[in-house]
Amino acid sequence: xxxxxxxxxxxxxxxxxxxxxxxxxxxxxxxxxxxxxxxxxxxxxxxxxxxxxxxxxxxxxxxxxxxxxxxxxxxxxxxxxxxxxxxxxxxxxxxxxxxxxxxxxxxxxxxxxxxxxxxxxxxxxxxxxxxxxxxxxxxxxxxxxxxxxxxxxxxxxxxxxxxxxxxxxxxxxxxxxxxxxxxxxxxxxxxxxxxxxxxxxxxxxxxxxxxxxxxxxxxxxxxxxxxxxxxxxxxxxxxxxxxxxxxxxxxxxxxxxxxxxxxxxxxxxxxxxxxxxxxxxxxxxxxxxxxxxxxxxxxxxxxxxxxxxxxxxxxxxxxxxxxxxxxxxxxxxxxxxxxxxxxxxxxxxxxxxxxxxxxxxxxxxxxxxxxxxxxxxxxxxxxxxxxxxxxxxxxxxxxxxxxxxxxxxxxxxxxxxxxxxxxxxxxxxxxxxxxxxxxxxxxxxxxxxxxxxxx
Amino acid sequence: xxxxxxxxxxxxxxxxxxxxxxxxxxxxxxxxxxxxxxxxxxxxxxxxxxxxxxxxxxxxxxxxxxxxxxxxxxxxxxxxxxxxxxxxxxxxxxxxxxxxxxxxxxxxxxxxxxxxxxxxxxxxxxxxxxxxxxxxxxxxxxxxxxxxxxxxxxxxxxxxxxxxxxxxxxxxxxxxxxxxxxxxxxxxxxxxxxxxxxxxxxxxxxxxxxxxxxxxxxxxxxxxxxxx
Numbered sequence: 017x018x019x020x021x022x023x024x025x026x027x028x029x030x031x032x033x034x035x036x037x038x039x040x041x042x043x044x045x046x047x048x049x050x051x052x053x054x055x056x057x058x059x060x061x062x063x064x065x066x067x068x069x070x071x072x073x074x075x076x077x078x079x080x081x082x083x084x085x086x087x088x089x090x091x092x093x094x095x096x097x098x099x100x101x102x103x104x105x106x107x108x109x110x111x112x113x114x115x116x117x118x119x120x121x122x123x124x125x126x127x128x129x130x131x132x133x134x135x136x137x138x139x140x141x142x143x144x145x146x147x148x149x150x151x152x153x154x155x156x157x158x159x160x161x162x163x164x165x166x167x168x169x170x171x172x173x174x175x176x177x178x179x180x181x182x183x184x185x186x187x188x189x190x191x192x193x194x195x196x197x198x199x200x201x202x203x204x205x206x207x208x209x210x211x212x213x214x215x216x217x218x219x220x221x222x223x224x225x226x227x228x229x230x231x232x233x234x235x236x237x238x239x240x241x242x243x244x245x246x247x248x249x250x251x252x253x254x255x256x257x258x259x260x261x262x263x264x265x266x267x268x269x270x271x272x273x274x275x276x277x278x279x280x281x282x283x284x285x286x287x288x289x290x291x292x293x294x295x296x297x298x299x300x301x302x303x304x305x306x307x308x309x310x311x312x313x314x315x316x317x318x319x320x321x322x323x324x325x326x327x328x329x330x331x332x333x334x335x336x337x338x339x340x341x342x343x344x345x346x347x348x349x350x351x352x353x354x355x356x357x358x359x360x361x362x363x364x365x366x367x368x369x370x371x372x373x374x375x376x377x378x379x380x381x382x383x384x385x386x387x388x389x390x391x392x393x394x395x396x397x398x399x400x401x402x403x404x405x406x407x408x409x410x411x412x413x414x415x416x417x418x419x420x421x422x423x424x425x426x427x428x429x430x431x432x433x434x435x436x437x438x439x440x441x442x443x444x445x446x447x448x449x450x451x452x453x454x455x456x457x458x459x460x461x462x463x464x465x466x467x468x469x470x471x
Numbered sequence: 472x473x474x475x476x477x478x479x480x481x482x483x484x485x486x487x488x489x490x491x492x493x494x495x496x497x498x499x500x501x502x503x504x505x506x507x508x509x510x511x512x513x514x515x516x517x518x519x520x521x522x523x524x525x526x527x528x529x530x531x532x533x534x535x536x537x538x539x540x541x542x543x544x545x546x547x548x549x550x551x552x553x554x555x556x557x558x559x560x561x562x563x564x565x566x567x568x569x570x571x572x573x574x575x576x577x578x579x580x581x582x583x584x585x586x587x588x589x590x591x592x593x594x595x596x597x598x599x600x601x602x603x604x605x606x607x608x609x610x611x612x613x614x615x616x617x618x619x620x621x622x623x624x625x626x627x628x629x630x631x632x633x634x635x636x637x638x639x640x641x642x643x644x645x646x647x648x649x650x651x652x653x654x655x656x657x658x659x660x661x662x663x664x665x666x667x668x669x670x671x672x673x674x675x676x677x678x679x680x681x682x683x684x685x686x687x688x689x690x691x692x693x694x695x696x697x698x699x
Contacts, residue, residue: 238593239617268489268539269672269693271587271599274613280591283615287624 017139019208019216021108023198025084025154027056029076029107031098032090032114035065041113041158042089043067048161053154058083076101084108087147087156092116095143096128103136110140111147111156118204119144126206133207145203146179149186151196159183170195171224171307173217175210177202177231178257181296185229188300191433192453193445194307197222211237211244218248225306227253227299238281242288251306251468255293256281291467298460304450305461306468309426315339315466317459318394319369320384322376322408326400326430326455327369333459334398339466342393344368352387356380368394377407382415389425396462399429400455403437413443413451420449426465430458473665477501481669481694487536488694493574495690499675502662504655505686507579513572515561519554521575528552530576531560537569539691542605550578579686581679582637582647586656586687588618588663589672590695596667598660602634604677610634620660625653638680647680655685671695 028049034040038047042059046067049057059067064074073079076086076098086102088095092114102110117126126143133140141147147156151169157179167189174189176182179201189196197220200213210228217223233241245252256278285292291306293299317339321327331341344352349366356364356372357380365371370388372380381399388397399416401408413429420427429444431437433453444451452458480498484490490498493511500506510521511534522529533546541547546567548560557575564573583604591597594617601613614628629635629649640646655678663673671694675687 233593235592236595238591239595242594242617269587269589269691270585270607270674270676272589272672272693274585274587274601274607275589275591275597275599275615277591277593280594280597280615284594284597284617287616287627 017137017212019109019139019212021084022110022139022141023148023150023216023220025055025108027058027081027084028154029058029060029073029079029083029086031060031076031086031088033059033061033067033072035061035063035067035072040089042087044158044160045087045089045113045156049154052161055154056081076105076107079105082106085154086110087113089113089158092122092125092143096125096132099129099132099138099140103132103138107138109138111145112140112142113145113147113156113158114142115144117143118206126204130207139208140206141200141208142203143206146182146201148201149182149196149199157183157201165190167194167196169197169222171197171222172303173197173220173223173226174199174229175202175213175217175226176200176229177205178229179203181229181257185296185299188296189303192300192304192457193441193451194300194304197224209237211241214241214244214248214252218250223250224310225251225253225303227255227293227303229255229257231256231258238284242284242290245288245290251291251310253291253293253299253302253306253464254285255296255299286467289468291464297457301452301457301460302464304452305426305428305464308448308450309465310468311424311426311465312468313395313426313462313465315462316393316395317341317398317462318344318388318391318396319398319400320372320381320388321369321400322372322374322402322405323400324365324369324371326402327371330398330400330430330455330459331369333456334462337459337463339459339462341368344370344388344391344393348387348391351390352384355383355387374402374405375407376405378409378412378415381408381412382419385416385419385427389420389423395425396465397425397427398458398462399427400458401429401431401440403431403440408440410437410439411443413440413445413449414447415443417444417447417449421447426462428452428458428461430455473669474501477666481666484692484694488696489539490690490692490694491534491536491571492532492541492690493534495692496687498692499662499687499690503658504662504675505651505684506690507686507688508577510575511572512575515558518557518561518573518575522551522554522557525575525577528578529557530578531557531564532574532576533564533567533570534572534574535567535569536571538567579679579688581681581686583677583679584652584685585613585674585676586659586678587672587674587676588659588670590667590670596663598656598663600628600632600656602632602637604679607676618660619664620656622653622657625656628656645682648682648684651683651685652678652680655687669694
């Protein structure tokens with residue numbers, strides 16, 4: 017099945033617009049595409065007529081040009097007929113927003129859609145979903161544009177069984193400056209499922225990281241999922257929801273009672289290098305980190321801070337996540353000391369965490385980081401920046417990022433996300449260094465790199 | 472790839488829904504998995520003969536299609552030292568429901584582990600390794616991987632256990648024979664892959680490990696339930 021026109025449409029039909037109710041989902045979708053996206057859009061309603069001065073088509077066949085994507089928001093019973101007309105007109109694919117299928121017990125209706133789509137090799141997303149959000153290109157979310165928090169275009173693709181979780185995730189991405197390549201709410205995932213999208217996204221040039229919110233797999237689908245992940249080179253992050261379900265005879269078998277659904281899921285993901293996020297907070301940190309770096313680390317962290325307390329806090333969080341903060345030997349410490357400004361040399365602490373104190377300036381941070389890169393025992397640098405210090409300028413983000421470019425050791429930064437530090441933060445982020453608004457988040461970004469490989 | 476003898480064991484167990492221990496052990500032995508020397512005997516004289524051949528002390532376990540959990544009904548006797556003790560055990564076991572003889576078995580010692588498999592709905596065959604053997608629920612120290620296992624998977628499973636030190640040697644105790652455990656796990660994984668459609672779960676619990684060898688001291692195989 018070819019997803020190209022489905023995800024890169026130049027023309028979209030929105031089926032089910034209301035001529036009387038502006039808040040109908042189809043109208044919301046039509047309006048935003050019509051007014052804000054660089055695609056041709058055609059409203060469809062069997063009654064025809066005019067909507068905001070534009071012609072409403074009575075059906076897909078009536079649309080004069082070719083249609084790449086049909087967004088369908090009509091009653092469940094009518095979806096089948098519309099789907100047939102899409103197939104007939106050689107539409108490139110559909111997003112079926114409508115509910116009232118398997119989730120309300122109408123598996124039969126849903127199966128009919130799947131059968132005819134499969135036979136015609138016609139891809140559709142849903143039903144019972146928000147569909148596709150492609151930043152800057154188009155979206156099928158029935159949420160008014162002014163209400164949505166819109167992340168920047170970027171490298172992370174999100175696939176979610178839940179539309180609500182997806183929208184919430186987009187808010188967090190926007191807050192943390194994580195860019196989005198594509199977001200897909202797959203709803204009942206009747207035809208196109210996680211596995212299909214992973215295979216598509218593996219080849220999508222805009223996507224560097226694939227993240228998924230999964231509630232459950234079908235029989236043996238988990239096995240096919242990890243096998244697919246193994247065969248692609250992009251990192252995959254999964255957030256699993258849903259409590260474990262136990263077999264009825266679990267009590268008779270030690271293994272079955274110890275190997276509940278969720279434990280199996282979690283450990284099999286780890287076995288295959290899928291990074292499992294335990295919650296939304298981890299999801300955002302992992303996505304940000306893995307959109308900047310792909311090379312796994314062992315997790316030997318060198319910490320640079322301007323505050324002793326932050327260094328200790330970060331060390332504690334590292335320990336809790338199984339990351340080490342190895343002591344730096346005396347010779348390396350001396351080498352770093354000599355590279356610092358003279359007035360700092362007697363007041364800094366260098367064994368790791370490196371505490372440059374509140375008197376440090378940009379040059380000292382750069383010198384300490386350059387020294388730390390050369391310590392063989394360290395494979396990742398965590399920079400805790402408190403921009404309240406007078407010696408830290410807005411240029412430090414970009415300077416630090418340049419220093420680490422071409423190095424095989426990743427840099428993660430913590431900077432409080434306040435508007436007045438925006439230029440410092442962007443100095444990192446626009447140069448491909450991830451920045452977290454919390455110490456925990458920065459440590460999680462390092463942990464993502466430790467976990468993104470088979471173990 | 473299953474040999475006919477193994478297939479036959481599954482076939483005969485269908486009525487009870489699980490494979491009784493002597494047959495489960497025979498199946499393991501056929502798959503190359505070390506088990507203690509054992510003999511399934513139906514009479515007291517047969518039991519005494521088997522024990523004398525094996526040499527005391529021996530273990531004895533009741534064999535009955537109605538008793539899945541032997542320990543809970545007192546159906547396991549360990550460290551039997553002589554004929555008199557064995558006779559006594561035999562007559563006690565023989566009154567148990569569904570009695571079909573007893574298993575006379577060589578006593579084995581060692582650090583207790585559990586090695587198990589289940590057919591997971593989402594991931595198919597998965598393998599479990601845990602510390603504690605029969606006390607595994609108390610320790611809750613287990614590792615799970617999707618089968619088939621490679622050597623790297625097995626090493627990662629060892630390493631992920633909190634009680635890994637018990638395997639690798641701890642405060643002067645010698646390390647277990649990890650290469651024997653590795654071999655046992657790889658053979659077990661191959662068996663599980665081959666018979667995935669015939670089983671619901673397998674418990675080798677405990678597996679007893681020493682610096683010399685690793686042996687499956689108990690084996691329980693549950694077959695898939697007919698209804699869905």
